[in-house]
Amino acid sequence: MTATLERSAPVRRTPAVALTGVHKTFGSGPSAVTALRDIDLAVAPGEFVCLLGASGCGKSTLLNLVAGLDRPTSGTLDVRTTRPSVMFQESALLPWLTAGRNVELPLRLAGMSRKERRARAEELLELVRLGGQAAKRPHELSGGMRQRVALARALAAATSVTDADTPGLLLMDEPFAALDAITRDVLQGELLRVWRATGITILFVTHDVREAVRLAQRVVLLSSRPGTVVREWTVGANSERLHEEITARLREVITSHAA
Known part of the structure; x- marks a missing residue:
C-alpha cells in the first residue's frame, strides 16, 4: 500500500503563477479548436498543485502556457518566479x-x-x-x-x-507515466522528498487520481475540452475518501462530455 505523507498548507503570498480568464484557441474560423476556456488558477510560492483531467482536456496546453512555450489567446498570465523548468514523460x-x-x-x-x-x-x-x-x-x-x-x-x-522570496518553478507533464508501477511509486516518494528539501513550486499534470492525491497539496480538476476548472480540493489526511470523491467527479465530467 502506498503511504500518503502529511503535508502542510502553503503560506499564502503573492502567487508564483496566476491565470485569470485564460483562453487558448488553436487555428481560426470553422476549423478552430478551443483547448482552454476561462481558466482561473493561482499557485502559491512553494505549493505543490496537481492538474487532473482526462486525456485531451488541455492540461499540457496549460502547462505550455505557464512555461512560456505558447501564449494565451486571451486572458492574463503572470509568472513571478525564477525561470520555469519543464520535465516531460521522456527524460x-x-x-x-x-x-x-x-x-x-x-x-x-x-x-x-x-x-x-x-x-x-x-x-x-x-x-x-x-x-x-x-x-x-x-x-x-x-x-x-x-x-x-x-x-x-x-x-x-x-x-x-x-531568490529566497521567489522559489523556482518546476512544471511536470506526466513524468512518471511511462515507468513501471514499482519505479513510479518510488519516484513519487522521491519527488515529495526533493520538494520538501528545496521548497520549489511544482505544477504537476496527471490523469491518475491516486498519483494526484498522493503528491499534491491541492488537486485541480479540468473539464473535458475545452478545459476549464471544474473543482479544486485541498489534500488532507483522509486520502482514500478524497480519492473516491475525485474519481466520482472525474467520471461525471467524462460521462457528460461523452453524452
Whole structure:
C-alpha cells in the first residue's frame, strides 16, 4: 500500500503563477479548436498543485502556457518566479553527455562557472540519490535512473537563479507515466522528498487520481475540452475518501462530455 505523507498548507503570498480568464484557441474560423476556456488558477510560492483531467482536456496546453512555450489567446498570465523548468514523460537526456554534464547544461546556459556548475550538479545528483553516477551516460542507466537525472537537470534549471522570496518553478507533464508501477511509486516518494528539501513550486499534470492525491497539496480538476476548472480540493489526511470523491467527479465530467 502506498503511504500518503502529511503535508502542510502553503503560506499564502503573492502567487508564483496566476491565470485569470485564460483562453487558448488553436487555428481560426470553422476549423478552430478551443483547448482552454476561462481558466482561473493561482499557485502559491512553494505549493505543490496537481492538474487532473482526462486525456485531451488541455492540461499540457496549460502547462505550455505557464512555461512560456505558447501564449494565451486571451486572458492574463503572470509568472513571478525564477525561470520555469519543464520535465516531460521522456527524460530527453542528451545521449552524448554524461549524467553530470546533462545536469550541468542549464547551469552552463545560465553563465555559471565550470567549477560551480560541476559542484552544483553533483549536489543535485546526490539529492535524487544518484551520487557517484555522474560519469555514466544515459544508455548505462535504467529508465527510473534517467528520470532522476532529468529531475536533477530540471531542478538545476529552476534554481539556477537564487531568490529566497521567489522559489523556482518546476512544471511536470506526466513524468512518471511511462515507468513501471514499482519505479513510479518510488519516484513519487522521491519527488515529495526533493520538494520538501528545496521548497520549489511544482505544477504537476496527471490523469491518475491516486498519483494526484498522493503528491499534491491541492488537486485541480479540468473539464473535458475545452478545459476549464471544474473543482479544486485541498489534500488532507483522509486520502482514500478524497480519492473516491475525485474519481466520482472525474467520471461525471467524462460521462457528460461523452453524452
